[in-house]
Amino acid sequence: MIFTLTMNPCLDRYIYIDKLVYDDTIRARKIVDYPAGKGIDVSRVIKELGGISIAITFLGGDNGRKIENMLDKEGVIYSSIRVESETRMNIILESKGGQYRISMPGAKISKRKLEVVFEVLEALVREDDIVVISGSLPQGVKPEIYFKIIKLLKDRGSYVYYDTDGEALKIGIHAKPDAIKPNIHEFERLIEKKISSENLSELISEGRRLIAEFELKEILLTLGGKGSLLITNEKALYAHHVEVPIKSAVGAGDSFLAAYVLKKNEGNTEIEAFRWANAAGSAAVMTPGTELCRIEDVLNLLEKIRIEKVKS
Template structure:
């Protein structure tokens, strides 16, 4: 089916977001507001793609009663899911939003352990899904039992079916995944600095780093830099992208919104300039929303004119 995206979420969660007046460590904190949402980077990506009217399927591991609750959430959100059920319990992540500071404290569980047998079952499922897809997004943390080169394996399998992959991970999962040369990669500035073992002080430093990946065969590199915007590059051109002023209410899902809109743009064959605009607008809109709420297509399209895109002359 043309235009279909696979959102791989091997370590999904139920996210409980609570808002408090002011965080008091080791003291009593009274909840002012709370909500439950399906969590995991790939699920956030799928939510964005659903809003962008793009055919998407969520796949990964679910476990126990929390896993069943997660699948119910996905069904209610009209997000198709083809997940592998395993023993254990899908994790619950707690996000504590301090209204006075405007910042969120995250407390994340590690997730259910995956056996070698279930790893192989999933890879077979993923290979079958790739037969009817154009793009696969592999993102997020890896649960216990999943090897660090798991995303690298997914990227290699996707290439057999000519599926373009987007990698969004950190640490060893990112380093190993890059070895299989995904189509696109979206690290944030801190993940990129940790990967390279050096500080990137200027946009030129970031572009030099991006060029290293492009030279190895990666088509698109997007580096998100928080309030400093983003850098978007391919083999032919590069852009420094700046968003507009917003009140940041939650950074949760902002990077995933960039990845989801990137997948949308790849499916539709957008230019790098358009990719720079839409991904930055998507991330900015999501950052302006509380909890785990994400951008919608109308909001993003209405905000494109606020994004400043500057071509970097090399």
């Protein structure tokens, strides 16, 4: 079974307007809400691609109930840990002149509710299950909690994918997850070094240094408009960028990771799972808001994904 863990979910509210005008009434043309949070996005994509996962997350208040209702409509299975505080909302103003994002702070989570996360994981996750840990932490929660969660899961024999940033990534990686999925900026912050996304040999070298130091099995490194890398001790695969019409880059990395996890779990080879990952990531930017990828777009893009082995 595949599980996803989202510690800091949110409700994304897209407000479509013509343009921002200072000190004047701005009328919205359309308002669309999406369930959001990186792990939730991974579970939504897994469902879109025909797979099954269970999304574990904190949810509270009216926004939490809205997220549950939307996940129900999409057919996403979830295990929500109900909290008293309202789930945060992000406001995205979408205009002809560009996009404006207002990220709201999340409410604090009580110590007792944080303990429930461990109880839920112990109750649900079994040996050889896959757990995708994604995203930021709620306000006031220290990054060390990710270290403890990964350690618990590894001790239970689970396969752990870890996708976060900053101090949370630097601390959590010491618990030795099986795989990490940084983008190029997160990777640079992790190794505390600037590397051009076109310098594949140095990226692979630094990746293998991390693999050796933290006993990782694989690194999925997305390079934005420059493609992506799959790095293991034995091989390095490079996927070339595919040109697609861009509507929103939100959720591209989550779509990438979801497709890889699902297809690998279904018994596909690394290269085939990597092909699906790149098709899903590219398909995600073709949809507005946080709609993520659509299966028909992913299938159409699969044959366009060009992957090569990188000598290093």
